[in-house]
Amino acid sequence: MSWLVLLLAGAVEIAWVQSIKPTENFTRPLPTLLCVVLGVLAVYLLSRAMNQLPVGTAYAVFTGIGVVGAVVFGVLVHKDPLSLGRVLALSLIVGGIVLARLA
Template identity: 60%
Template sequence: MSWLLVIAAGLVEVVWSQSIKPTDGFTRPGPTALCVLIGALSVYLLSRAMRDLPAGLAYAMFTGIGTIGAIALGAALRHEPLGPGRAAALALILCGLVLARLTAAE
């Protein structure tokens, strides 16, 4: 269950990362409130996962999922550049996440 929680936390972090830009520097109250709520939800889910997983491992998985998702969504939705170097970096992060999961002892 803790692995599902850390995956959910990472996916919510991806949504949170996309909710920052509409706040316009936290000057728009509605989008800012939504951004804060989404961020709080991601941290809550991460904290639940950390009940059973080591903090460093859970945080690495959380930020790795968030990084991959944020860059992928930025490229897909906002047409941000995703060249070969950035794609290779994302692939390495993904490989690191898989290796961390496969070698984790619960």
């Protein structure tokens, strides 16, 4: 169950990262409120996962999910550039997440 909570925390982190830009430097109240709520929810879920998982493993997986999700979302939605180097870096991160789960 802790791994599912951790995956959910990572998904919320991806949403949180995507919610930052619409705040326009935290000058727009509703997007800012959404950003804060998502950030708090992501950290809360991470803390719940850490009840059963090692702190280092949980945090590494959490941030890895966030990084991969942010890059993929950026490429698909915001048309960010995708290079071979970025693909290789993301592959290493995903491999690390899988290894952390198996170890």
